[in-house]
Amino acid sequence: MRTKVTATAILALCLGLVLMWLLRPKEQEEATTMSAQSTEGQPSDTHGAPARTASSRPASSVSSSEPLASPPNGITPQAPGASGIGLEAWKQKVQRPIEFYGKVVDELGQPVKGANVSFSCNQFIPPAGSFTTNTSSDQAGLFSLAGVMGGTLGVHVEKPGYYPVKGTNPDHFDYMQHSTSEAFSPNSQQPVVFHLRRRGAGAELITSRHGVAPDLEISGLTNGSTVRVNFFNQNISPDGQLELSATKPPRGEPVSRWSFRMSIPSGGFIEQNEEFPFEAPESGYKPMVEFDFRVGETNWSQSLHKSYYIVFGQPPRYGRIDVQTGIYRGVSLSYAINADGTRNLEPRETAASRRELPPGVSEYIPPDKR
Numbered sequence: 001m002r003t004k005v006t007a008t009a010i011l012a013l014c015l016g017l018v019l020m021w022l023l024r025p026k027e028q029e030e031a032t033t034m035s036a037q038s039t040e041g042q043p044s045d046t047h048g049a050p051a052r053t054a055s056s057r058p059a060s061s062v063s064s065s066e067p068l069a070s071p072p073n074g075i076t077p078q079a080p081g082a083s084g085i086g087l088e089a090w091k092q093k094v095q096r097p098i099e100f101y102g103k104v105v106d107e108l109g110q111p112v113k114g115a116n117v118s119f120s121c122n123q124f125i126p127p128a129g130s131f132t133t134n135t136s137s138d139q140a141g142l143f144s145l146a147g148v149m150g151g152t153l154g155v156h157v158e159k160p161g162y163y164p165v166k167g168t169n170p171d172h173f174d175y176m177q178h179s180t181s182e183a184f185s186p187n188s189q190q191p192v193v194f195h196l197r198r199r200g201a202g203a204e205l206i207t208s209r210h211g212v213a214p215d216l217e218i219s220g221l222t223n224g225s226t227v228r229v230n231f232f233n234q235n236i237s238p239d240g241q242l243e244l245s246a247t248k249p250p251r252g253e254p255v256s257r258w259s260f261r262m263s264i265p266s267g268g269f270i271e272q273n274e275e276f277p278f279e280a281p282e283s284g285y286k287p288m289v290e291f292d293f294r295v296g297e298t299n300w301s302q303s304l305h306k307s308y309y310i311v312f313g314q315p316p317r318y319g320r321i322d323v324q325t326g327i328y329r330g331v332s333l334s335y336a337i338n339a340d341g342t343r344n345l346e347p348r349e350t351a352a353s354r355r356e357l358p359p360g361v362s363e364y365i366p367p368d369k370r
Contacts, residue, residue: 094124096175096183100145101191104137104157107165111141112196115159121150142191151176153184155194161349162196167275169194197276202348205319205336210234219330221246231312231319231337241266241312248327256295258327260304263288267312272320278346280309280318280338302327310335318343 104115115137120130131150137143137157145153153173158164170192173184208216216234221227224247228240241264248258262269268285289308293300303326310319319337338345 094151094176095149096151098145098148098150098153098175099186100153100155100173101186101188102137102143102155102157102194103191104141104143104159104194104196106162107195107197111137111139112159112162113137113139113141115141115143115157115162115194115196117143118154118156119145119148120154120156121148122152122154123150144188144191155192157194157196159196161199163199163276165195165197165275199349200278200346201344202346203338203340203342203344205345205347206232206339207337208234208333208335214334216333216335217330218244218333221325221331222248222250229333231335232339242310242321242333244331246325246331251328255302255327257293259290259292260325260331261288261290262323264310264312266314267310267316269308269310269321272307272309276346277307277309277320278344280311280320280343280345282343285309285311303329315341317341318345320345 098121100119102117104112104117106112117135117137118132119134120132122130131148133145133148135143135145152175154171155173156164156171157169173192174181175183177183208214210216216229218227218229218236221244224245226243226245227236228238229235229242229244230237230240231242243263243265244261246258246260249255264287268287269289270281270285271289289306291299291304293302303324305322305324307322308320310321311317312319317337317339318341319335321333321335323334324332336345336347
């Protein structure tokens with residue numbers, strides 16, 4: 001009986017193995033058929049094999065012939081195929097066709113012909129770097145740029161005999177797409193306006209520059225004692241026109257209060273915040289300016305930076321002065337004085353030192369050369 005059971009089990013095992021062997025080729029044939037259907041309609045290479053698209057490429061197998069530059073701040077590239085955003089979509093975000101239309105006008109709103117326009121385009125896709133080129137404004141003050149790819153564009157406008165008006169002139173345009181802001185959109189019918197101010201008749205000014213230092217630095221003002229500054233000699237002198245004093249806590253001690261004072265006994269100050277402080281007022285000057293800073297009050301600050309028109313002496317001399325100081329630092333003075341007695345504080349024009357490309361000439365600067 002046991003022999004019959006054993007024989008029956010062996011026979012059943014053999015039949016199962018034969019059945020599995022017969023079914024296996026059919027499963028392979030079905031898998032091959034499904035694979036062929038999934039690749040149907042895809043482009044193929046010259047040998048008939050289906051081509052690999054960006055969306056079908058694994059995220060870790062980006063070709064070495066397509067290296068990616070570091071993405072700009074605020075843009076995080078996603079792996080190809082992730083959330084439908086791949087390599088090409090990221091490229092379109094950070095590297096786009098750039099067009100730009102601008103117009104140059106003077107302080108009266110009149111077109112400025114022949115202004116020099118410098119473009120600098122940052123490219124984030126290899127070969128990454130900075131592409132620069134120049135052009136000039138036409139009779140109507142118009143200029144434009146086209147045929148460039150990039151993410152951001154810098155524009156600088158200038159012309160001999162004019163000042164660029166930095167307070168109103170934009171200098172950066174973002175063509176990239178961000179989640180929080182729209183990319184810059186050029187419009188040939190509404191060009192970006194750049195302002196220049198025509199230079200006037202400049203004067204020979206006495207300034208704070210001495211040697212290679214542009215400012216006059218004064219240290220040791222902490223205990224309320226007074227020092228005098230001679231504008232003409234750029235030094236501390238008993239016969240100076242400007243008086244300075246300060247009270248500051250010693251280093252390492254708790255800070256609760258500090259003060260600073262300036263005075264011109266034979267003249268005074270008028271605060272100014274102009275981009276072009278070229279004409280001093282004739283009157284309205286105060287002989288002293290004083291600052292008292294206390295912790296907890298609304299005016300509390302650890303530093304001070306102010307600009308003034310000044311007048312001093314008989315006959316009066318006019319000028320402008322910029323002063324900076326703080327709790328644990330000395331006093332830095334930058335000034336310009338017209339010694340001939342007029343209120344003209346515009347400096348005479350000096351030769352431009354900027355390196356320029358001839359109009360229409362382009363230059364590519366790799367990242368490691370910038």
